[in-house]
Amino acid sequence: MHVRLTILMLVSMSFHVHASSxxxxxxxxxxIGLAGAGASGAEGYxxxxxxxxxxxxxxxxxxxxxxxxxxxxxxxxxxxxxxxxVTATTIGLALPLPFQGVLKDRVGIGLAFYIPTNxxxxxxxxxxxxxxxxxxxxxxxxxxxxxxxxxxxxxKLSLGVGVIAMSALTGxxxxxxxxxxxxxxxxxxxxxxxxxxxxxxxxxxxSGFDVGLVYRAQSQAEFDLPLRANLxxxxxxxxxxxxxxxxxxxxxAQYEFELGVKRGPAxxxxxxxxxxxxxxxxxxxxxxxxxxxxxxxxxxxxxTLDVSASLQYIWQAAWGAPVLRSGYRWVxxxxxxxxxxxxxxxxxxxxFALGTTLSFGQFDFTLGLQTHVxxxxxxxxxxxxxxxxxxxxxxxxxxxxxxxxxxxx
Numbered sequence: 001m002h003v004r005l006t007i008l009m010l011v012s013m014s015f016h017v018h019a020s021s022x023x024x025x026x027x028x029x030x031x032i033g034l035a036g037a038g039a040s041g042a043e044g045y046x047x048x049x050x051x052x053x054x055x056x057x058x059x060x061x062x063x064x065x066x067x068x069x070x071x072x073x074x075x076x077x078x079x080x081x082x083x084x085x086v087t088a089t090t091i092g093l094a095l096p097l098p099f100q101g102v103l104k105d106r107v108g109i110g111l112a113f114y115i116p117t118n119x120x121x122x123x124x125x126x127x128x129x130x131x132x133x134x135x136x137x138x139x140x141x142x143x144x145x146x147x148x149x150x151x152x153x154x155x156k157l158s159l160g161v162g163v164i165a166m167s168a169l170t171g172x173x174x175x176x177x178x179x180x181x182x183x184x185x186x187x188x189x190x191x192x193x194x195x196x197x198x199x200x201x202x203x204x205x206x207s208g209f210d211v212g213l214v215y216r217a218q219s220q221a222e223f224d225l226p227l228r229a230n231l232x233x234x235x236x237x238x239x240x241x242x243x244x245x246x247x248x249x250x251x252x253a254q255y256e257f258e259l260g261v262k263r264g265p266a267x268x269x270x271x272x273x274x275x276x277x278x279x280x281x282x283x284x285x286x287x288x289x290x291x292x293x294x295x296x297x298x299x300x301x302x303x304t305l306d307v308s309a310s311l312q313y314i315w316q317a318a319w320g321a322p323v324l325r326s327g328y329r330w331v332x333x334x335x336x337x338x339x340x341x342x343x344x345x346x347x348x349x350x351x352f353a354l355g356t357t358l359s360f361g362q363f364d365f366t367l368g369l370q371t372h373v374x375x376x377x378x379x380x381x382x383x384x385x386x387x388x389x390x391x392x393x394x395x396x397x398x399x400x401x402x403x404x405x406x407x408x409x
Contacts, residue, residue, distance in 0.1 A: 033355015035327025045092030
């Protein structure tokens with residue numbers, strides 16, 4: 001009975017592949033208020049993800065701590081529901097290194113932690129043929145560590161390198177008799193890190209113009225928990241190993257180009273991001289599939305090109321100089337609208353953002369707001385256990401708010 005319950009529990013688990021919070025929203029409250037912009041002029045620890053070359057621009061050490069809350073609404077065939085809320089704490093550090101001589105004011109480093117408040121790693125992928133929102137559903141649910149360093153080669157050119165470390169889950173589940181001869185189960189698991197590099201460059205063209213170029217390598221975190229069953233001498237039946245493995249987190253490789261221009265108190269930027277979603281893996285490698293499907297087909301996602309624009313303005317008032325921000329991003333969906341069996345749901349998104357920073361001496365308070373509006377779309381996929389096609393009408397919305405308190409040391 002224990003064996004049957006264990007196997008049924010594992011087979012019925014669902015896994016949703018999702019990506020990291022910086023990929024979906026942006027890294028840090030400042031960049032979130034700009035709709036994820038920052039490759040040409042990021043500040044603070046935001047630089048590690050958006051462009052590590054900008055770490056050298058930080059004039060003073062800065063420590064930040066923040067909190068993020070996001071809610072996802074989904075609509076499928078006129079039925080609305082919500083995904084698990086995203087709640088997380090962020091801790092960041094940006095530090096110019098106090099070298100002297102030729103390296104004076106030329107080297108900067110950064111460190112950032114993204115820590116979900118209710119999980120370390122979430123992996124949910126429904127059975128093939130079950131419709132779900134593959135790109136936005138239950139994202140940002142893994143601990144993420146970022147680190148980076150930049151060097152200013154000249155007054156015009158800076159280069160930087162960063163790394164993203166995500167948690168992956170490995171181990172095994174063993175089913176067999178214990179010392180008393182009763183059948184039971186034991187689980188062994190451990191979290192391991194998966195590293196992906198980020199390379200960035202910033203070029204100052206003069207007259208207030210800046211160019212940012214960034215490459216982010218593909219980042220993914222897997223789960224691997226094979227189930228081994230040995231029922232003992234009373235049941236000498238060979239039971240094959242049940243492989244439970246796949247991908248819990250996936251960020252595609254990206255190339256980003258952004259142009260920024262500063263005029264007085266205003267700074268405007270515009271950019272494009274190419275994402276290699278065509279390398280999106282099977283969410284679970286050895287999934288159960290309908291009898292009429294000989295082999296689980298590849299997801300066949302396509303590469304995408306996103307477009308962004310942002311505005312930052314320093315408003316000089318009698319009581320201070322708050323920084324006002326706004327941004328827009330058009331996010332192209334990588335998911336095809338006609339599928340064999342997977343029933344991945346996704347659509348193009350409009351991202352609107354607002355933000356502000358208020359400074360009080362050495363302290364500052366930053367607020368970032370975003371809303372994502374996924375366009376209504378129709379997706380066609382085969383129904384599980386049949387050769388008939390189903391038509392899914394779907395859309396989605398995301399609301400996000402993040403606050404951050406910074407201290408200049």
